[in-house]
Amino acid sequence: MNDKFPLYELVVLSGKGGTGKTSVTASLAVLSGGRAVFADCDVDAANLELVLGPTLRERASFSGGERAVVDPGRCTGCGRCVELCRFGAIEFAAGPDGRRVARIDPPACEGCGVCERLCAERAISMQPVDGGAWFVSDTRHGPLVHARLTPGLGNSGKLATQVRERARREARALGRPLVLVDGPPGVGCPVIATLTGASQVLAVTEPTPSGEHDLRRLLELCRHFRIPVWVCLNKGDLFPELAVRIEALAAEFDARCVGSIPFDPAVTAAQRAALATVEHGDGPAARALVELWGRLSPLLPGGRPPG
Amino acid sequence: MKIVIASGKGGTGKTTVATNLAATIAGRGWTVTYVDCDAEAPNGHLFLHPRIEDTEAVDRRVPLVDPNLCLHCGACAELCRFNAILCLPTHTVIYAELCHSCGGCALVCPANAIREEARPMGRVSRGAAGPVRFVSGTLDVGEANSPPVVRAAKCAAPATQWTILDAPPGTSCPMIETVRDCDYVVLVTEPTPFGLHDLRLAIAVARSLGRPCGVVVNRARPEAGEARTLCAEEGVPLLAEIPEDIAIARAYARGRLAVECVDGLRALFENLYRSLETAGGVPAAGEPEGRP
Numbered sequence: 242m243n244d245k246f247p248l249y250e251l252v253v254l255s256g257k258g259g260t261g262k263t264s265v266t267a268s269l270a271v272l273s274g275g276r277a278v279f280a281d282c283d284v285d286a287a288n289l290e291l292v293l294g295p296t297l298r299e300r301a302s303f304s305g306g307e308r309a310v311v312d313p314g315r316c317t318g319c320g321r322c323v324e325l326c327r328f329g330a331i332e333f334a335a336g337p338d339g340r341r342v343a344r345i346d347p348p349a350c351e352g353c354g355v356c357e358r359l360c361a362e363r364a365i366s367m368q369p370v371d372g373g374a375w376f377v378s379d380t381r382h383g384p385l386v387h388a389r390l391t392p393g394l395g396n397s398g399k400l401a402t403q404v405r406e407r408a409r410r411e412a413r414a415l416g417r418p419l420v421l422v423d424g425p426p427g428v429g430c431p432v433i434a435t436l437t438g439a440s441q442v443l444a445v446t447e448p449t450p451s452g453e454h455d456l457r458r459l460l461e462l463c464r465h466f467r468i469p470v471w472v473c474l475n476k477g478d479l480f481p482e483l484a485v486r487i488e489a490l491a492a493e494f495d496a497r498c499v500g501s502i503p504f505d506p507a508v509t510a511a512q513r514a515a516l517a518t519v520e521h522g523d524g525p526a527a528r529a530l531v532e533l534w535g536r537l538s539p540l541l542p543g544g545r546p547p548g
Numbered sequence: 549m550k551i552v553i554a555s556g557k558g559g560t561g562k563t564t565v566a567t568n569l570a571a572t573i574a575g576r577g578w579t580v581t582y583v584d585c586d587a588e589a590p591n592g593h594l595f596l597h598p599r600i601e602d603t604e605a606v607d608r609r610v611p612l613v614d615p616n617l618c619l620h621c622g623a624c625a626e627l628c629r630f631n632a633i634l635c636l637p638t639h640t641v642i643y644a645e646l647c648h649s650c651g652g653c654a655l656v657c658p659a660n661a662i663r664e665e666a667r668p669m670g671r672v673s674r675g676a677a678g679p680v681r682f683v684s685g686t687l688d689v690g691e692a693n694s695p696p697v698v699r700a701a702k703c704a705a706p707a708t709q710w711t712i713l714d715a716p717p718g719t720s721c722p723m724i725e726t727v728r729d730c731d732y733v734v735l736v737t738e739p740t741p742f743g744l745h746d747l748r749l750a751i752a753v754a755r756s757l758g759r760p761c762g763v764v765v766n767r768a769r770p771e772a773g774e775a776r777t778l779c780a781e782e783g784v785p786l787l788a789e790i791p792e793d794i795a796i797a798r799a800y801a802r803g804r805l806a807v808e809c810v811d812g813l814r815a816l817f818e819n820l821y822r823s824l825e826t827a828g829g830v831p832a833a834g835e836p837e838g839r840p
Contacts, residue, residue, distance in 0.1 A: 257589050258558010258717040263742065285718040286556050286749060288742040307629070327650050348724045348757060353650030354629050392753045395721035398692065426558040426717050427588030430692040450803045451563065451591040458589065461689040480801040512741050
């Protein structure tokens, strides 16, 4: 398959964390029946692999960029770098011989290299950081591209971009027309990296004030990047008056409400059994997810109209 | 005493713990500030209902090239590690969305052709929710980089005896920015495979930053035993278990504090407050200022 092979990228997002993105994605993965490749772009708290049971096939390391390191032997403690650092990452400390020297606070270092470049004594060098890795695995429902960001590092957007690119390549190679992406919470760097250029966002939210507040921000972001949104309400039966407000919010942004999944303890039970909700049983949540897929499937490439 | 409420996995109950804890501490007569550091999805105001007193813009500085002075030498593009500057033979292009505002380009320009321009990227609001001082950082939608807003929110917090920082989920830069200089980290989890998996990652981050931490299990069911085992394995104290209770969920859905309307929650948060007092030492300022 070549680069022209048309791909449809469906990205599952939420704004607020913990609304059920991964549980919904896992069930859609099962229901996609061999049409999709899966990508977990929540690279600093990746959970899709806990359900899909991956067998590792390929691994690539990810560069975490660089961080400044001071050679205390060369540092004269002039303080120029402390003054120049915009990230508050350099402070004074006592050197090996008691002299004042610069010291880097690694988690605060942005890796901009300004201190290295402007140190008159050439006492600072930039050293590469292990950023983590991404993986291609086979699962019982199709290939999964996932990643592990070294805890505490930035660059999550860059890693999410690499995961997406690898997943698209995999989909093209296998002739699978759909890439199903489990996204990160929030609206910042990794979310932007996950949704730019995607075909469609599926926003999973819950009927709470936070769910509503953060969904609005996500809808604004998707409008900014001109990505169409479908909204799916999780635990939609718990607080019907809030569910109504979320439907109104979706309508305000021309986002279609495609489903409501009722609260069902089977969702957590399935997670414990390392299964997707729809693999675990046919309770109310599983039935709602099958219905959701029945509504989405005809809208996706390779899908047949219902009936 | 600066306490961060963090998690790893999203939606485990950070904001519930942070807001209820702040109210409990205020109820004991201490001065306390709640700081919402989840700038991408700030929700504390939905439960504390603060009266906002002032709001300040958070700017980021991006370079602006004066085409009349630019020599097209490429020194700025060579320095920039974020690919935010492209130097062409006849003009220099700035990609503001990639800029990290390090200021290096302006410093190395031999012709002084670069000056920096402030662009809004978010805002910090301050106010009060009853006796609790309130600060919240909000990233503008469409902006990618939230750590500067987190920094601004932390700087805007008044000096009180206790500061409760509500962290963003995950283990990457915005979470690190929140955690890196605190006295203690409370990690909120739920007793599910996802919750426990991400709790291990969050404990690793707290350790790598040299911050002491303890765990609060939210929506604890009989299966919370797994969380207890995990804490024992990791050598981390289990500070509190919040039961799975529809009354707590209902309070949340109505935008109310559980300590004010759910039986038993006041006592639970009082106990959590006491464990934090012993875990982290009493605040430097000494005595409570008397009940408000």
